[in-house]
Amino acid sequence: MKTSIRWLVVALILSLAPGAWLKQAAAVTDQEFRALQQQMQQQAGEIQDLKKGRAEDQQEIQRLKEKMGATDQKAEEAQKTATETAAKVQPVGPVPSEEAAATRNLTISGFADVQYQKNEGEHGSFFLAHFNPVLLFRAGDKVLAEAEMEMGVTPEGGTEMNLEYAQIDYLFNDYVTFIAGRFTLPIGVVREKLDAMWINKLPIQPLPEADATAILPENDIGVQARGALHVCDPVVLTYSLYLVNGPGDDGAGGVVFDKGVDSNKDPSWGGRLALFYPWEASHDIEVGVSGQTGPWSDDGELLWSAFALDGALHLTQYAEFRGEYIKTWQETAGGPTMDRDGWWVQAAYKLAGLNLELPMVNNLEAVFRYSGVSLPTGHANQYALGLIYHVTNTLLVKGAYAFGQSNTVDADGNSLDRNQLTLQFVYGF
Amino acid sequence: MNRIRLFSTLAGIAAISTVVSIALADTGEKPAKKKRTGAELYAINCNRCHAERYPTERTDAQWKTIMLHMRVRAQLPADDTKAIVKYLQENN
Numbered sequence: 001m002k003t004s005i006r007w008l009v010v011a012l013i014l015s016l017a018p019g020a021w022l023k024q025a026a027a028v029t030d031q032e033f034r035a036l037q038q039q040m041q042q043q044a045g046e047i048q049d050l051k052k053g054r055a056e057d058q059q060e061i062q063r064l065k066e067k068m069g070a071t072d073q074k075a076e077e078a079q080k081t082a083t084e085t086a087a088k089v090q091p092v093g094p095v096p097s098e099e100a101a102a103t104r105n106l107t108i109s110g111f112a113d114v115q116y117q118k119n120e121g122e123h124g125s126f127f128l129a130h131f132n133p134v135l136l137f138r139a140g141d142k143v144l145a146e147a148e149m150e151m152g153v154t155p156e157g158g159t160e161m162n163l164e165y166a167q168i169d170y171l172f173n174d175y176v177t178f179i180a181g182r183f184t185l186p187i188g189v190v191r192e193k194l195d196a197m198w199i200n201k202l203p204i205q206p207l208p209e210a211d212a213t214a215i216l217p218e219n220d221i222g223v224q225a226r227g228a229l230h231v232c233d234p235v236v237l238t239y240s241l242y243l244v245n246g247p248g249d250d251g252a253g254g255v256v257f258d259k260g261v262d263s264n265k266d267p268s269w270g271g272r273l274a275l276f277y278p279w280e281a282s283h284d285i286e287v288g289v290s291g292q293t294g295p296w297s298d299d300g301e302l303l304w305s306a307f308a309l310d311g312a313l314h315l316t317q318y319a320e321f322r323g324e325y326i327k328t329w330q331e332t333a334g335g336p337t338m339d340r341d342g343w344w345v346q347a348a349y350k351l352a353g354l355n356l357e358l359p360m361v362n363n364l365e366a367v368f369r370y371s372g373v374s375l376p377t378g379h380a381n382q383y384a385l386g387l388i389y390h391v392t393n394t395l396l397v398k399g400a401y402a403f404g405q406s407n408t409v410d411a412d413g414n415s416l417d418r419n420q421l422t423l424q425f426v427y428g429f
Numbered sequence: 430m431n432r433i434r435l436f437s438t439l440a441g442i443a444a445i446s447t448v449v450s451i452a453l454a455d456t457g458e459k460p461a462k463k464k465r466t467g468a469e470l471y472a473i474n475c476n477r478c479h480a481e482r483y484p485t486e487r488t489d490a491q492w493k494t495i496m497l498h499m500r501v502r503a504q505l506p507a508d509d510t511k512a513i514v515k516y517l518q519e520n521n
Contacts, residue, residue: 105491138493171501192502240504278473282472
């Protein structure tokens with residue numbers, strides 16, 4: 001009975017529900033319906049406007065794309081043109097400095113040295129200090145004015161300054177250079193090429209070239225033509241031909257060199273001819289002959305003449321051999337011709353060639369030199385053993401012990417029959 | 430007599446210099462020869478008298494001046510000198 005009643009209530013509720021919904025739907029008025037219809041029409045219009053705007057945006061986007069494409073094409077063309085132009089342009093080298101571009105240049109080179117010397121039987125002393133600047137003034141490619149001054153200390157404690165040379169060089173062409181001025185005479189090779197203290201292998205000069213026993217003049221004033229040319233590669237021929245004031249009379253019947261003026265009406269002339277054969281680097285031989293002749297007496301009737309034969313040999317970069325023979329003749333008034341002879345040979349070896357791999361030893365160079373002179377007053381021989389320590393390429397410490405044998409004296413009156421120790425500290429710049 | 434000797438000496442110097450310079454300057458085409466590098470020529474010509482000088486010691490202009498001096502003093506051939514200058518300037 002209860003179950004029947006329950007089902008009856010459910011059936012009643014279900015039958016009443018659609019009725020209630022229909023009653024609520026029927027509650028929308030016409031006014032509300034029109035409002036809704038108007039709203040829908042308005043929204044449809046807005047949608048239409050949006051569609052139209054979208055179409056315009058699409059057109060704008062397309063236009064911008066086309067414009068961007070044209071711009072890209074222009075950029076590519078510009079890049080291509082720039083690349084082609086850059087390829088045509090030659091690479092630009094380093095811009096020359098103002099100094100390098102200048103046609104005129106002043107350069108200073110030279111050397112400075114100080115010596116300590118001890119003669120046998122005397123006390124040692126620091127006895128020489130030199131500063132030799134070489135001034136080089138280049139005007140263009142063909143003109144060079146050059147001079148070397150020697151500033152030093154005299155044995156009396158004073159200061160002296162000497163002009164070693166002062167000359168103007170004019171490079172006429174590849175084969176001839178003209179020189180005018182006071183120049184180093186090309187008799188032999190010592191004065192012209194080996195005189196600088198940082199180049200000379202020993203702190204002392206060979207006897208025929210040393211100041212107190214020299215038999216050759218060092219410098220003179222005049223004109224010169226010189227040059228070099230390959231005669232058959234790799235052989236080089238060098239020549240010098242000059243005209244100078246020449247020696248003069250010292251007032252006591254002797255010859256004096258480089259008086260600064262011509263003592264008589266005739267100049268002296270001389271020259272050097274040499275062949276240099278380098279078959280490879282550090283392997284070469286050079287042989288030269290040179291000489292000078294001219295009057296020395298005031299009347300110009302008496303001649304002073306000189307002849308020199310020089311040679312150099314390099315067998316490796318470590319071994320060097322040099323030598324020179326010199327002979328001079330001096331005519332005398334009513335007497336026999338006075339002959340003077342001089343000679344020297346030298347061997348030098350850099351110990352680096354021994355491959356001992358010892359830094360101190362590798363910087364050492366051993367030197368031996370024998371030199372001699374035969375003078376009207378007697379003769380002198382000197383055997384010198386030397387050692388060079390190369391601190392750098394041009395900073396050197398040199399030492400030499402010379403054994404002297406002689407029966408005469410030098411120009412200063414000092415005996416040559418004595419031994420001598422010389423130390424030198426020199427810098428070439 | 431002395432005047433004749435002087436003039437003959439001067440004439441000899443002038444004649445030799447002129448003949449050598451003009452003849453050699455006008456040879457035109459030079460004979461073919463083995464070309465040595467500037468470094469080789471530097472080793473051959475400079476080291477035979479003095480220790481090596483490093484290219485970095487001087488500027489381009491200074492090397493040009495110094496090599497002009499060395500061409501005169503050491504009597505270096507002109508073409509060798511130019512090659513050595515180039516080597517020094519390229520390595521300083």
